[in-house]
Amino acid sequence: MFKKVLIADDLGSINQGVTSVLAALGINAVEQVQYCDDAVLKIKRAILDKAPFDLVITDLSFKTDYREQKLESGDALITFIKENYPELKVIVYSVEDRLQRVRFLIQTAKTNAYVCKGRRGLIEINQAIIKVFQNECFVSPQVSQALSQKSNLEIDDYDIALVNQLSHGLDQKGVSRYFITNNISPSSVSSIEKRLNKLRIQFKADNVTHLVAKMKDLGLI
């Protein structure tokens, strides 16, 4: 079983439950941090001390306060970890249940497990730890559909950039100018119209305002 675990979570009260799960699994070398930057420091320090962590359990959202942080979110922490210590296992433990987000974290960021905080959270944390230790992936049932390929909506970075600009107040002509100056193609108003039409159909949105609202709800922008 894992020997040394790091928990990163800004709500101190949640750690306790996770710690008790770890204790039940016979893992007693557990350290906790409330800031992403502190997590990085602990990880580096542990390696220097020849006693590296072999599992990190982290939340996604960290409230920002007066302390300046280089890494402001769990996402950034995970990206950092997997770039520098790819062998270090990571389990996300978050209330976030948006499929898009889960898909990104598992498929792109290479997170090893994704557990939704909820009634069964601690039970699933337990399962996740066991699975990850066996080099398998674990995702909470309520969001496991995020990984099924058939739900692929074929929306790409261009679509996101387009709707993102609209949500910032640009009109279609403005987005066109923005795309031209940033060398993003296609950039004509006509093409932008066409793409928006496609997106409106895909998202069953009645107009751009509706589209932006729906995509914000889905966490895409």
Place this chain on the structure above:
Amino acid sequence: MFKKVLIADDLGSINQGVTSVLAALGINAVEQVQYCDDAVLKIKRAILDKAPFDLVITDLSFKTDYREQKLESGDALITFIKENYPELKVIVYSVEDRLQRVRFLIQTAKTNAYVCKGRRGLIEINQAIIKVFQNECFVSPQVSQALSQKSNLEIDDYDIALVNQLSHGLDQKGVSRYFITNNISPSSVSSIEKRLNKLRIQFKADNVTHLVAKMKDLGLI
């Protein structure tokens, strides 16, 4: 000090921290529930047993699952409590930090204290319990501005309803029809235009899409 406390929170792990705070205050008669309906049952039962609760600490959002619930949120639970047992004190303990929400809970729903989950959450829960016991109100510093009148942006339920309908895809004529059928006044397209113009200025939004995006970011809709 309070003698008997009920904690309502669907994430079992959070309760532990609160329980330890209560223990430190010498309160040992603590019961926990994970569903709002169970909270109601416990409250009624305790009164029948001549040992009523004198404080309820509750979360706001309860994940819904297979169990059918009459009360689906902390809001509904608080409304129920204050309607039927106005002398029973209520403290909200939630990650929610939207001012609009806090204002409603304190001023309209008559909640006795509002504590944001966060790094200082347990410290503030402690302060809140003491204040409430002294028949005072407590609100976490980060959201205390919700109660100050000067920061009143003068956006009311009508504004929220208006932008909300737009975010659901209705155009201005559609919102007008909606307002007419629901007896909401003013309902003419012209008035809706005027109101939107005011909101756009207040929120520094370039158009309705931008306005909806900003208000969603602020958690107003």
Place this chain on the structure above:
DNA sequence: AAAAACCTTACGGAAAACCGTAAGGCCTTT
């Protein structure tokens, strides 16, 4: 290499949003 399919762009008309102006109703002030 010709044909077909696709992408990008342009254009024009209908619908909706945007913006200023103004009329009528209601309430308060004097």
Place this chain on the structure above:
DNA sequence: AAAGGCCTTACGGTTTTCCGTAAGGTTTTT
């Protein structure tokens, strides 16, 4: 009761969005 202020509504003109059509270019198919 008259005057003034505020709110609701109506209207007209400009801008933007929406939607269909079509031309020109590139890639894929045959």
